[in-house]
Amino acid sequence: MKSLAAIGKYFIMLQIIFRRPKKWSIFWRSFINEIQLIGVNSIPIVILMSSFMGGVIALQTASNMDSPLLPSYTVGYITQSSTILEFSPTIISLILAGKIGSNIASEIGSMRITEQIDALEIMGVNSLNHLILPKIIAAFAFFPVLVIFSMFMSLIGGYITLIVSDLTSTEVYVMGIRSFFEVGNVYYALTKTIVFGFLIVSVSSFFGYYVKGGALDVGRSSTKAVVASSISILIANFLLTQMILL
Amino acid sequence: MIEVKNINKSFKGEQVLFDISSKFEKGKVNLIIGQSGQGKSVLAKCIVGLHEIDGGGQILFDGNDFTSMNGDDKTAIRQQIGMLFQGAALFDSLTVEENVMFPLTMFTNMTKKEMKIRADFCLDRVNLHDKNKLFPSECSGGMQKRIGIARAISMNPKYLFCDEPNSGLDPITAIRIDALIKDITYDLGITTIVITHDMNSVIEVGDHILFIYKGKNWWEGDNKTILTTDNPEINNFVYASDFMKEIKANMQAKK
Numbered sequence: 001m002k003s004l005a006a007i008g009k010y011f012i013m014l015q016i017i018f019r020r021p022k023k024w025s026i027f028w029r030s031f032i033n034e035i036q037l038i039g040v041n042s043i044p045i046v047i048l049m050s051s052f053m054g055g056v057i058a059l060q061t062a063s064n065m066d067s068p069l070l071p072s073y074t075v076g077y078i079t080q081s082s083t084i085l086e087f088s089p090t091i092i093s094l095i096l097a098g099k100i101g102s103n104i105a106s107e108i109g110s111m112r113i114t115e116q117i118d119a120l121e122i123m124g125v126n127s128l129n130h131l132i133l134p135k136i137i138a139a140f141a142f143f144p145v146l147v148i149f150s151m152f153m154s155l156i157g158g159y160i161t162l163i164v165s166d167l168t169s170t171e172v173y174v175m176g177i178r179s180f181f182e183v184g185n186v187y188y189a190l191t192k193t194i195v196f197g198f199l200i201v202s203v204s205s206f207f208g209y210y211v212k213g214g215a216l217d218v219g220r221s222s223t224k225a226v227v228a229s230s231i232s233i234l235i236a237n238f239l240l241t242q243m244i245l246l
Numbered sequence: 247m248i249e250v251k252n253i254n255k256s257f258k259g260e261q262v263l264f265d266i267s268s269k270f271e272k273g274k275v276n277l278i279i280g281q282s283g284q285g286k287s288v289l290a291k292c293i294v295g296l297h298e299i300d301g302g303g304q305i306l307f308d309g310n311d312f313t314s315m316n317g318d319d320k321t322a323i324r325q326q327i328g329m330l331f332q333g334a335a336l337f338d339s340l341t342v343e344e345n346v347m348f349p350l351t352m353f354t355n356m357t358k359k360e361m362k363i364r365a366d367f368c369l370d371r372v373n374l375h376d377k378n379k380l381f382p383s384e385c386s387g388g389m390q391k392r393i394g395i396a397r398a399i400s401m402n403p404k405y406l407f408c409d410e411p412n413s414g415l416d417p418i419t420a421i422r423i424d425a426l427i428k429d430i431t432y433d434l435g436i437t438t439i440v441i442t443h444d445m446n447s448v449i450e451v452g453d454h455i456l457f458i459y460k461g462k463n464w465w466e467g468d469n470k471t472i473l474t475t476d477n478p479e480i481n482n483f484v485y486a487s488d489f490m491k492e493i494k495a496n497m498q499a500k501k
Contacts (some may be wrong), residue, residue, distance in 0.1 A: 022352060022353075023351070023352060026351060026352065110338075112314040114333055114335060115331045115332070115333060115335040116335050116336075116337055116338075118291075118318035118331065118335065119329065119331060119337075120298055121292050121295075121296060121347075122295075122296065122324055122327055122329045122407075123324060123327075123352065123353075124320075124321040124322070124325045124353070125323065125347050125352060218493075
């Protein structure tokens with residue numbers, strides 16, 4: 001019952017968020033700031049995770065390639081398809097749920113317990129719209145960029161690992177990457193990414209905005225935000241895969 | 247003037263305010279006092295619309311019923327309200343100047359230069375010069391309260407609310423804040439409501455005092471009558487410390 005009430009409250013929150021900003025100049029300033037916080041600051045972790053994961057995918061695939069019937073470019077192909085279909089959109093989003101989700105929930109939660117949100121409301125500002133809309137739009141705009149970046153870094157990671165381990169040649173790896181490449185898969189990945197970005201930001205904001213109590217409760221709400229946004233990503237991933245790929 | 251009529255408020259079935267009615271006049275410092283947990287802040291939050299009141303009551307801002315207004319009208323009233331929060335509630339990510347300019351940026355079409363002039367004027371009013379570029383975390387508690395007041399008056403409000411403006415401040419700074427609130431109220435001719443349990447403030451600035459006890463309007467008067475009333479709950483509150491008890495004994499001896 002409590003969960004149902006929370007879901008209802010979440011949708012009411014979304015209805016209040018998606019309204020015309022009071023001043024576009026303030027909105028765009030916040031948007032640029034959020035691009036920096038949500039997007040640009042996440043680039044290092046995306047580079048690190050993607051290049052290592054790409055390397056591991058390539059190594060594991062190569063180490064399991066015992067059958068002589070399989071063409072040598074299979075390693076590149078599997079690295080490409082696993083990266084585009086699942087690793088970059090889903091796993092990177094789960095990692096970002098931890099990084100960005102906890103950040104958003106604790107930032108908004110701290111504003112709540114220090115009465116900064118009350119101050120906005122008393123001034124007559126729609127605090128949900130003012131605080132959360134720029135974050136959501138920034139996620140819409142920059143999450144796809146991060147995921148494309150992740151795809152690229154993952155393929156580079158796979159390439160470097162295979163070349164250093166002497167498991168394949170540049171030509172064969174590139175041929176594998178290009179084999180059976182479908183642009184539709186990239187669109188599918190980017191669609192998922194936009195949905196995941198929206199879920200991370202809105203769910204985390206929800207937990208931060210409605211926090212009650214003190215610092216301890218802000219910490220708890222951050223944890224809840226990460227867990228809830230991760231679960232919502234997994235559910236949305238399943239549903240989107242059913243809808244788009246099948 | 248702000249008038250409240252028959253205000254009731256419950257949280258999860260537990261009633262915290264019982265049928266409170268009072269008038270807070272323009273150009274006066276109106277105090278809402280009482281012990282902790284008696285409903286002072288809840289009443290103030292009801293008046294400014296942060297809490298919805300239970301059915302039947304009315305909150306009138308210069309005769310306009312806030313409780314029955316639609317969203318846009320409520321927003322218009324809120325833009326005439328300045329509020330100083332207990333913890334100042336300054337925006338951490340903005341500088342002192344940006345905090346003061348925030349309502350102007352949001353609700354006026356002033357140029358940046360005009361806003362800067364207004365921010366400087368408000369900061370001058372609270373005796374904060376050359377602090378424009380500091381961040382709230384770099385300011386002391388007293389400075390933060392003064393910045394909060396500067397932000398509250400930046401839009402030339404008709405109504406000023408101060409939630410425990412002296413809490414956590416040393417006596418000298420507390421007296422300065424009281425004097426500032428009093429000056430601003432008289433100079434601008436605004437309706438000021440201060441929530442406090444600081445006896446010094448009560449004596450210094452209490453033009454009109456509403457004493458809340460167990461969520462009810464227990465007593466109303468001013469800073470003179472509060473010292474002589476025979477209401478036992480008021481006396482327990484006013485003469486809680488040995489020092490004040492001694493003052494009362496001296497006063498009675500003089501009589």
